[in-house]
Amino acid sequence: MNFNERDVAFAGKLIRDGELVGFPTETVYGLGANALDTDAVKKTYAAKGRPIDNPLIVHIYDKSQIAEIASEINDFAVKVIKSVMPAPITIVLPKRDAISGVITAGLPSVAIRMPQSEEARRFLRAAGVPVTAPSANISGRPSPTTWQRVREDMDGKIAAVLCGAPCMVGIESTVLDLSRETPIILRPGAVSAEFLTSLLGVPVTVLNNPTSKVNSPGIRYKHYAPNVPMVLELDDNVEKLCDFYDLKVREGYNPVLWVKETARFGNRNLCEMGNDDASAAAALYETMRTLEKQYDFIVASFCWRKGSSYDGAESQGVLDRLMRACAHNVI
Ligand code: TXA
Ligand code: MG
Numbered sequence: 001m002n003f004n005e006r007d008v009a010f011a012g013k014l015i016r017d018g019e020l021v022g023f024p025t026e027t028v029y030g031l032g033a034n035a036l037d038t039d040a041v042k043k044t045y046a047a048k049g050r051p052i053d054n055p056l057i058v059h060i061y062d063k064s065q066i067a068e069i070a071s072e073i074n075d076f077a078v079k080v081i082k083s084v085m086p087a088p089i090t091i092v093l094p095k096r097d098a099i100s101g102v103i104t105a106g107l108p109s110v111a112i113r114m115p116q117s118e119e120a121r122r123f124l125r126a127a128g129v130p131v132t133a134p135s136a137n138i139s140g141r142p143s144p145t146t147w148q149r150v151r152e153d154m155d156g157k158i159a160a161v162l163c164g165a166p167c168m169v170g171i172e173s174t175v176l177d178l179s180r181e182t183p184i185i186l187r188p189g190a191v192s193a194e195f196l197t198s199l200l201g202v203p204v205t206v207l208n209n210p211t212s213k214v215n216s217p218g219i220r221y222k223h224y225a226p227n228v229p230m231v232l233e234l235d236d237n238v239e240k241l242c243d244f245y246d247l248k249v250r251e252g253y254n255p256v257l258w259v260k261e262t263a264r265f266g267n268r269n270l271c272e273m274g275n276d277d278a279s280a281a282a283a284l285y286e287t288m289r290t291l292e293k294q295y296d297f298i299v300a301s302f303c304w305r306k307g308s309s310y311d312g313a314e315s316q317g318v319l320d321r322l323m324r325a326c327a328h329n330v331i
Helices: 005-016 038-048 063-069 075-083 118-127 147-154 193-200 238-250 277-294 315-325
Strands: 021-023 030-034 057-059 089-094 109-113 174-177 184-187 230-233 255-259 270-272 297-301
Touching: 005 021, 005 030, 005 118, 021 118, 021 147, 030 038, 030 118, 063 109, 075 089, 075 193, 147 277, 230 238, 230 315, 238 255, 238 297, 255 277, 277 297, 277 315
Parallel strands: 057 109, 089 174, 230 297, 255 270, 255 297
Antiparallel strands: 021 030, 089 109, 174 184
16 A cells, blocks of 8 residues: 555554554554454464564554553653653553553563654554554564565565555664663663663663673574574674685585675675664665575674764664574674
8 A cells, every 4th residue: 555645544444443554664664453452463463473472562643542551650651751752662561451461462561652753653643543563574584674575574464564665763663661660671772771871860771681792592582584594793803704704605605794894805795784873773674685585694794892883872773683683693
């Protein structure tokens, strides 16, 4: 469906009728369902092949909806709602009874997000109900940042996709848990820990910070992953990257180096990571989906050094997604 008034209104009706609709947001495309219709919400898990123990985010277009979803709004939440939202942030608060355990995976808390994207809010307003929306990808695949990628994963499984603009941010929202005594980031995104720390006046950190370089093995962490093997290098070590790439060539692979400054890598298969963390984030998932079609091994590099151009608000989010995409295989 095109992004015009008539189609947006129709998409809103589809939601009220219990159907699934793909729609644009500033982070990634979402797969919307009527949060007040448990059968509709259940369809989301089936379409994505998503484990039912992974809860969904409830999307709103007006801050007044929060009081109907959350049972308690503490001082931290008041601050975030007032001065940050709408933004690429999701807050977790204690839930009201009206919110089904199917949405929250049985948890007593609920995740709430008010997107910044004008297109997203037009769609949500047309729906007129709170809308659950995970990223509109098959579970485990890189999230879609264009409507074409939604179609790639969801064609035949959902009622419609609203064809809006490509997503500006490119990685999923920051998930900030405000249901505990101290705020904590469950998933880093474009609204940074540093920013939230200064706003809330208490240290806000990321749970299981992926930058701690613990080489956690295991498929448990694999998520947002391309369907070819991938490794990650974190020191911008040109020699190490070239050696690894050349080894893969000798093993018979057709690899690609996904790096910041391609000029330093000679005549190898190359792809640019982006000049700063914001542009790396914007292209991240789209690039994964492109590279997996052209090559059979991805050697990525992301060096997050203080003062470098990868030191901005999106840096933790990008690193988190890359770490998951390579299942923590750091070279
Ligand atoms: O940017 C985004 O947040 C996108 C767009 C579509 O808005 N949505 C998205 O949804 O990324 P999804 O389902 O792919 O990720 C939701 C995240 C998961 O990590 C989930 O575990 C967490 O939010 N979450 C949801 N409800 C929660 C809760 N009650 N407590 C803790 N975490 C929760
Ligand atoms: Mg997702």
